[in-house]
Amino acid sequence: xxxxxxxxxxxxxxxxxxxxxxxxxxxxxxxxxxxxxxxxxxxxxxxxxxxxxxxxxxxxxxxxxxxxxxxxxxxxxxxxxxxxxxxxxxxxxxxxxxxxxxxxxxxxxxxxxxxxxxxxxxxxxxxxxxxxxxxxxxxxxxxxxxxxxxxxxxxxxxxxxxxxxxxxxxxxxxxxxxxxxxxxxxxxxxxxxxxxxxxxxxxxxxxxxxxxxxxxxxxxxxxxxxxxxxxxxxxxxxxxxxxxxx
Amino acid sequence: xxxxxxxxxxxxxxxxxxxxxxxxxxxxxxxxxxxxxxxxxxxxxxxxxxxxxxxxxxxxxxxxxxxxxxxxxxxxxxxxxxxxxxxxxxxxxxxxxxxxxxxxxxxxxxxxxxxxxxxxxxxxxxxxxxxxxxxxxxxxxxxxxxxxxxxxxxxxxxxxxxxxxxxxxxxxxxxxxxxxxxxxxxxxxxxxxxxxxxxxxxxxxxxxxxxxxxxxxxxxxxxxxxxxxxxxxxxxxxxxxxxxxxxxxxxxxxxxxxxxxxxxxxxxxxxxxxxxxxxxxxxxxxxxxxxxxxxxxxxxxxxxxxxxxxxxxxxxxxxxxxxxxxxxxxxxxxx
Amino acid sequence: xxxxxxxxxxxxxxxxxxxxxxxxxxxxxxxxxxxxxxxxxxxxxxxxxxxxxxxxxxxxxxxxxxxxxxxxxxxxxxxxxxxxxxxxxxxxxxxxxxxxxxxxxxxxxxxxxxxxxxxxxxxxxxxxxxxxxxxxxxxxxxxxxxxxxxxxxxxxxxxxxxxxxxxxxxxxxxxxxxxxxxxxxxxxxxxxxxxxxxxxxxxxxxxxxxxxxxxxxxxxxxxxxxxxxxxxxxxxxxxxxxxxxxxxxxxxxxxxxxxxxxxxxxxxxxxxxxxxxxxxxxxxxxxxxxxxxxxxxxxxxxxxxxx
Numbered sequence: 001x002x003x004x005x006x007x008x009x010x011x012x013x014x015x016x017x018x019x020x021x022x023x024x025x026x027x028x029x030x031x032x033x034x035x036x037x038x039x040x041x042x043x044x045x046x047x048x049x050x051x052x053x054x055x056x057x058x059x060x061x062x063x064x065x066x067x068x069x070x071x072x073x074x075x076x077x078x079x080x081x082x083x084x085x086x087x088x089x090x091x092x093x094x095x096x097x098x099x100x101x102x103x104x105x106x107x108x109x110x111x112x113x114x115x116x117x118x119x120x121x122x123x124x125x126x127x128x129x130x131x132x133x134x135x136x137x138x139x140x141x142x143x144x145x146x147x148x149x150x151x152x153x154x155x156x157x158x159x160x161x162x163x164x165x166x167x168x169x170x171x172x173x174x175x176x177x178x179x180x181x182x183x184x185x186x187x188x189x190x191x192x193x194x195x196x197x198x199x200x201x202x203x204x205x206x207x208x209x210x211x212x213x214x215x216x217x218x219x220x221x222x223x224x225x226x227x228x229x230x231x232x233x234x235x236x237x238x239x240x241x242x243x244x245x246x
Numbered sequence: 247x248x249x250x251x252x253x254x255x256x257x258x259x260x261x262x263x264x265x266x267x268x269x270x271x272x273x274x275x276x277x278x279x280x281x282x283x284x285x286x287x288x289x290x291x292x293x294x295x296x297x298x299x300x301x302x303x304x305x306x307x308x309x310x311x312x313x314x315x316x317x318x319x320x321x322x323x324x325x326x327x328x329x330x331x332x333x334x335x336x337x338x339x340x341x342x343x344x345x346x347x348x349x350x351x352x353x354x355x356x357x358x359x360x361x362x363x364x365x366x367x368x369x370x371x372x373x374x375x376x377x378x379x380x381x382x383x384x385x386x387x388x389x390x391x392x393x394x395x396x397x398x399x400x401x402x403x404x405x406x407x408x409x410x411x412x413x414x415x416x417x418x419x420x421x422x423x424x425x426x427x428x429x430x431x432x433x434x435x436x437x438x439x440x441x442x443x444x445x446x447x448x449x450x451x452x453x454x455x456x457x458x459x460x461x462x463x464x465x466x467x468x469x470x471x472x473x474x475x476x477x478x479x480x481x482x483x484x485x486x487x488x489x490x491x492x493x494x495x496x497x498x499x500x501x502x503x504x505x506x507x508x509x510x511x512x513x514x515x516x517x518x519x520x521x522x523x524x525x526x527x528x529x530x531x532x533x534x535x536x537x538x539x540x541x542x543x544x545x546x547x548x549x550x551x552x553x554x555x556x557x558x559x560x561x562x563x564x565x566x567x568x569x570x571x572x573x574x575x576x577x578x579x580x581x
Numbered sequence: 582x583x584x585x586x587x588x589x590x591x592x593x594x595x596x597x598x599x600x601x602x603x604x605x606x607x608x609x610x611x612x613x614x615x616x617x618x619x620x621x622x623x624x625x626x627x628x629x630x631x632x633x634x635x636x637x638x639x640x641x642x643x644x645x646x647x648x649x650x651x652x653x654x655x656x657x658x659x660x661x662x663x664x665x666x667x668x669x670x671x672x673x674x675x676x677x678x679x680x681x682x683x684x685x686x687x688x689x690x691x692x693x694x695x696x697x698x699x700x701x702x703x704x705x706x707x708x709x710x711x712x713x714x715x716x717x718x719x720x721x722x723x724x725x726x727x728x729x730x731x732x733x734x735x736x737x738x739x740x741x742x743x744x745x746x747x748x749x750x751x752x753x754x755x756x757x758x759x760x761x762x763x764x765x766x767x768x769x770x771x772x773x774x775x776x777x778x779x780x781x782x783x784x785x786x787x788x789x790x791x792x793x794x795x796x797x798x799x800x801x802x803x804x805x806x807x808x809x810x811x812x813x814x815x816x817x818x819x820x821x822x823x824x825x826x827x828x829x830x831x832x833x834x835x836x837x838x839x840x841x842x843x844x845x846x847x848x849x850x851x852x853x854x855x856x857x858x859x860x861x862x863x864x865x866x867x868x869x870x871x872x873x874x875x876x877x878x879x880x881x882x883x884x885x886x887x888x
Contacts, residue, residue: 071456086454088447099444103456108441109465115437157455305675359872362879366618366674366818370810371875377807378868385861495807499682506679536694542687549680550668 001026001165001195002047002078007056009042009219016042018219020056024165029187029196031206034216040199043216044169047197048080049073061164075104079163081154081171087142093153094138097125100157128160132186148179152186165195172202184208207231215239251564252557256514259521264420267413279412280484285524286419287480290426292504292516294473299502300511301434302466303446305369308356308376309501312349312471314383314493316478319345321395321488328398338401338409342479349475350468352379357467361460376495383490394489401483409483419480423517426473431513433469442466503545509557518556585719590840591833592715596725598832599732603787604809605816605824606739607780613819615670615773618677621661621684622809623802625781629654629788630797631692634701643706650789651782658781662774670773689799700798728790735783736825743821748775808835811871817881827882831867838863 002024009016016039024030034040045051047058049070057066065073074080088096098121102108105120115121129135132152137145142153151171158166171187172180184205187196191209200206206213207227214224217239223230230236263282270278291313298304320341327336334340356375363371384392400409409415433439444452445459452459482488491497500523508519526544530537554561608622632653636646665684669677705724712720743749788802795801812831816823842863846855874882 070454074456086448086451088444088451090447091444095440099440099457100455102437102440108437108457108462110437111439112432112436114432114435115440116435118437121437161455299675305678307678359876363875364879366612367814367875367879367881369618369674369678370814371871373807374811374814374868374871378865381864381868382861385864386857387860388857495803499678502675502679503682506675536690538686538690539694542683542685542690545683545686546665546680549672549676549683550665 001061002197003059004047005057005059007043007046007058008054009039009046009051010054015219017046017053017216020216020219020221022214022221022224024195024197025212026195027192028211029191029198029209031198031200031210031213032216033200033203033206033213037218038216039219040216041169042219044080044167044197044199048078048167074161074163077162077164078167079158079161079165080167081151081158081169087150087153087157089143090141092139092141093134093145093149093156094122094125094129096142096153097128097156097160098122100160101125104161124160124162125156128156131159131190132156133182146179148175148182151175151179151183155183155186159190159194163194165197166190168196168198168200170199170201172200172205180205251560251567252512252514255560256517259514259517260424263423267416271413276412279416281524281528283412283416283419283484284481285520286416286423287477287484288501288504288524289517289520290419290423290477290480291474292501292508292520293423293426293430294470294477295501296505296510296512296516297430297433297442297466297470297473299505300515301439301446302442302463303449304361304463304467305502306360306372306467306470306498307369307502308372308374308379308495308498309470309474310495310497311356311376311379311493312353312474313478313481313497314379314488314490315349315352316345316475316480317482317488317492318383318389318395318478319348319475320401320479320482321397322389324397324399324401325389325395336399336402338403338407341401342476345475345479346472349478350472353468353471353475354464357464357471361463361467373495373498376493376498380490380493380495383493390489392490394487394491397482397486397488400486401479415480415483419484422476422480426476427513427517429473434513438462438465507548507555509555512557515555515557522556585716587837587841588716588719589721590837592721592725592729594833594836595829596728596732596832597836598829599729599736600787600791601805601809601812601832602732602736602825602828603783603790604805605812605828606736606821607783608809609813609816609819609821609824610776611780612813614776617666617670618674618681619666619780620678620681620806621688622780622784623804623806624685624688625654625658625661625784625802626788626791626805627692627797627799627802628657628688629785630703630792630795630801631696631701631788632785633789633792634696634703634797637703643709647789650785654785654788655778655782657785658778659774661781662777666777667770667773685803688802692799698799700796703792703797705793724793731790735786739821808867811867813881815871815874815881817883820881820883823881823883831870834870835863835867838866842866 002022004020004022007017007020020043022030032040032043042051046053049065049068053066057064059065060073060076060078065076065078068076088099091099098115101121101124102115126135126138129138132155134149134152134156137149142150145153155166155168155171172183175183180202187198187209190196198206198210210227212224212226213230214221215230215236216222222239223233223236225233263286266282267279270276291309295306295309298306298309323335323341323344326332327334356372360368360371360375389395400415403409407414407418409418434443441452441457441462444457445463449459478492481492504519504523505516506519507522508517509515526541527537530540534540552558604622604626608619611617611619611622629650632650633646636649637643640646640649661684665680669680709724709727711723713723713726715721715726808831812827813824815831816825816827843855843859846859846862850858878884
């Protein structure tokens with residue numbers, strides 16, 4: 001689905017990502033873990049097209065998207081969520097999602113037909129809200145949603161554009177146990193329908209969700225494998241997990 | 247939209263405005279028709295500004311310029327129709343479209359440059375452009391400079407519509423206001439309107455989800471300018487006179503006050519705000535010549551303590567009456 | 582072309598630029614530090630001129646009146662800040678625009694009530710009503726020269742104040758991080774009041790110096806205020822250096838444009854067209870300049886760092 005070859009990014013003397021190879025298989029949840037400063041966010045910015053890579057190629061769904069911009073990658077079906085919640089606070093949950101649908105449904109120079117009763121926008125929006133378990137909160141103004149719900153809403157906005165693949169940047173950040181449990185359920189329910197690349201600190205969530213895990217340390221991918229393989233991997237234990245996790 | 251106080255009050259105001267010529271005729275005070283036709287026209291101008299201010303988050307401090315441009319087109323056409331004997335220039339069927347086109351063109355130029363900037367820069371640059379057009383009016387001696395131009399005649403629409411008849415002109419303005427409100431209602435609820443409002447809410451995010459904000463903001467700017475130019479064309483007909491003073495920067499300030507006073511980002515807010523503004527002006531100035539001495543501080547108090555303007559007040563009243571919980575008060579209804 | 586006239590007009594433009602700078606410096610400081618857009622800054626300028634006119638009447642001495650005007654402006658500025666503006670720092674720009682617009686209405690009407698609608702004249706003292714031979718055979722009014730010199734001194738003073746002194750450091754720290762400066766135990770409210778007072782004094786100073794050259798009248802503040810806005814937009818909001826350079830550019834272009842554009846247009850147009858177009862174009866010129874600059878640099882010539 002997504003094939004990254006030899007991707008690199010330097011900021012002055014610092015190498016943020018160094019010759020990274022990742023191969024995300026269609027339908028899997030692929031997690032990227034690593035200590036702080038390992039270059040995870042840089043990597044996701046490179047993948048989403050917001051940051052230009054120095055070298056390397058990105059193949060998405062069989063075509064080379066190395067040179068595509070962020071918005072055209074998004075239109076090709078590579079959707080991302082942000083580390084910081086970024087929704088429209090004064091819109092309702094459903095309006096938020098409907099707007100995301102609208103953005104992917106051609107231009108918005110339509111001046112007359114009411115958008116709120118437009119089934120082309122509302123139907124996919126409701127479906128997406130259902131998928132993340134927010135159907136009952138559809139009419140609540142986003143700023144009145146809990147933090148966890150707002151993150152769910154972001155996932156719904158990404159889903160509503162019917163992407164082939166989701167890039168999720170720490171979807172559990174700042175969540176309590178209960179909330180992140182709900183997020184894990186949501187992501188689990190998407191498994192198989194959609195390919196997900198996930199960056200996350202919450203190890204319990206990662207090991208519960210991921211089919212495969214890539215460990216990033218100092219910008220290098222030091223290991224890739226199933227959760228069990230990663231748990232057993234000596235290098236990873238040394239470099240990252242430490243003994244208390246074993 | 248449910249039948250709430252928030253729709254009943256504006257509806258009542260509209261009905262009353264619709265009856266003004268009848269009432270004025272009954273009590274034999276034709277002067278009121280003149281007073282209230284100004285109210286209608288300014289309400290159109292304020293509604294157009296509301297598209298920018300209330301829905302698009304664009305604080306334009308030069309909106310009165312389009313009033314002036316619309317008015318000047320009518321004034322200049324009328325001038326040439328008599329001075330140079332060009333008869334078709336007296337026709338309203340020519341003047342009105344010309345006024346719309348001229349204000350749209352100015353809106354496009356001013357908007358295209360101003361919208362490259364953000365925040366305070368935008369406020370100041372729209373103010374400065376308005377000042378520039380104002381000085382253009384002051385500088386052109388041919389069209390009367392700062393003394394302005396007196397209309398030779400009002401826009402001619404043929405026998406069926408005689409604008410010299412003051413109640414006819416009044417109803418033209420009234421219908422124009424209804425039309426403006428209807429068009430605004432359709433606009434703000436269309437996909438375009440949603441896009442504009444999302445830009446106001448969170449512009450960076452809007453661009454991130456794939457809506458290029460600049461072109462939508464610019465389109466909104468041009469639409470608002472055009473509607474306001476329409477109001478200007480009516481204003482010229484009402485006053486039989488155009489002058490640079492119509493686009494003085496304080497006029498732009500007045501329009502902002504009307505929008506905020508009534509309730510920004512609400513369909514009827516600008517109408518209520520215009521009615522409120524002009525009534526306060528009438529009342530205060532009937533007591534003292536120095537009415538602005540009181541209006542200035544009143545404005546400051548409204549800004550500091552008032553939230554949501556008259557519309558917000560009605561909303562609060564309605565909640566008090568119906569004892570609605572506060573959360574429901576934050577209705578998502580854009581109207 | 583008349584070179585002597587050009588030189589004189591250049592100096593006049595320079596002098597207008599200095600007045601503009603005094604206003605723009607206050608505006609840009611207040612904006613840069615408190616994030617407050619203050620339309621009523623022009624009113625402080627106007628009040629400075631009216632105070633001056635009154636005090637000259639009372640004391641019959643130009644210098645004494647000037648010495649009285651400055652503390653009066655400081656006091657006025659502090660009162661305005663404490664009573665109204667302090668409540669607006671956390672509001673959005675629209676609220677600030679509206680409230681300070683209310684202040685303008687108040688001040689304009691207040692002046693009309695106290696001093697009447699007619700303009701006032703402030704006579705120049707004899708020792709300044711002379712001219713100075715700035716070049717052999719080219720006399721220039723001493724008073725205008727004095728404005729230029731005083732303005733330059735103030736610009737220098739401001740530059741040193743903001744970049745070299747402790748209080749300037751606090752001002753700049755306040756601009757970049759309000760919480761931190763609060764945590765350092767500096768009374769930020771006091772600091773803001775002081776900065777605003779300083780801005781008011783500068784505006785009032787511009788007003789009192791302008792009083793003998795222009796008529797003291799209602800609305801005198803608004804016109805120059807908008808020019809000062811143009812200046813800080815061109816210069817980059819928050820930048821004293823930008824304000825200084827842009828003030829001089831705007832002052833000179835505006836003045837020279839007004840006096841030479843008719844001749845210049847004569848070269849391209851016939852006489853009637855030129856004499857019709859010239860006044861309109863010359864009064865628009867500053868705004869055209871601004872439009873051109875903002876087209877290429879939407880943040881002005883010296884954008885604030887981090888913007």
